[in-house]
Amino acid sequence: MKLDLFKRVALRVDLPEHGLRKGDVATIVEQLPGKDCEDGYALELFNAVGDTIAVITVSESDVEPLTAAVIPSVRPLAKTG
Numbered sequence: 731m732k733l734d735l736f737k738r739v740a741l742r743v744d745l746p747e748h749g750l751r752k753g754d755v756a757t758i759v760e761q762l763p764g765k766d767c768e769d770g771y772a773l774e775l776f777n778a779v780g781d782t783i784a785v786i787t788v789s790e791s792d793v794e795p796l797t798a799a800v801i802p803s804v805r806p807l808a809k810t811g
Contacts, residue, residue: 731790733758733771739793740800748784749808750775755796762787778804 733739741754760772768789775784796802 731795732761732769733790733793733795735759735761738796739771739773740796741788741792742794743788743792745786745788746808747810748786749810750784750786751805751808753803755802756786756793758793759785764789777807783807 735758737758738755739758741750741752741756744751754775756773756775758771759774762770762772764770768791770787770789771793772785772787773793774782775786777783
C-alpha cells in the first residue's frame with residue numbers, strides 16, 4: 731500500500747520512546763524504500779496548535795490511511811523514556 735507524500739495517516743502501534751500512541755495522526759514527509767525489508771515512511775507529528783512534536787521513521791505496516799469512518803481525538807502529550 732503506497733501512500734502519497736503529505737497524506738495524513740494514523741499510527742497502528744504505540745511508540746513510547748517518542749511519546750506516541752496508536753491512533754496518533756501524522757503526515758508523511760518522505761517515502762523510504764526498504765533494502766531487504768519492508769518500505770517505510772518518515773512522518774512528522776504535530777500538537778493541536780500545529781507545532782512539530784516529532785519526526786520519526788516507521789515501517790509501512792505501522793501506519794494506516796485516515797478514512798471518513800474515524801474521528802481524530804485530543805490527548806495530552808505522553809511522557810517519553
